[in-house]
Amino acid sequence: MITVIKQNPRGEAKIQYQGEVIERFSQSVVLRASWTLPVRDLDYAVFEPGDIFTEYYYTDRWFNIFDITSADGLHKGWYCNVAEPARIYEDHIEQIDLLLDVWVNSKGESRILDEDEFAADTTLSNEQRRGAQRGLQAILHMLAERHEVFSSIADTLETSVLVQHCEEPH
Secondary structure, three states, X not given: OEEEEEEOOOOOEEEEEEEEEEEEXXXXXXXXXXXXXXXXXXXXXXXXXXXXXXXXXXXXXOEEXXXXXXXXXXXXEEEEEEEOOOEEOOOEEEEEEEEEEEEEEOOOOEEEEOHHHHHHOXXXXXXXXXXXXXXXXXXXXXXXXXXXXXXXXXXXXXXXXXXXXXXXXX
């Protein structure tokens, strides 16, 4: 087991929970954790007890990504936290949250979250703001290119364009 410690921009612990390490690499770790809190309806997604979070943390990227499925295996989507690069230790992970988030549903439709909170926050340093913007752009690029965790999303735009092209009269 490994403990995840999510911190605010000042480095103060906000949330702490445990997960099981699935894979370790030189600059990242993948872990699995279960949602143990009460139901949380966010309008765009509902997190329920038993939901499985496969979490990707990186020491060289300004974000982490949670791939979320229900207890019965239904894929809900990806919750992407814009954050400072993770500090990964043998028994715990520390990550400073930079307020911006991206929700990506299972169809690949994205929604940038908390931009107003990010803009209004007075505790973020200039370095954190620049890093947050880089992290946000990196997530959106990965999504657009269907790279890494987003590779399972069907590229419906290309498919629909291909179908339209094939159906055009010659």
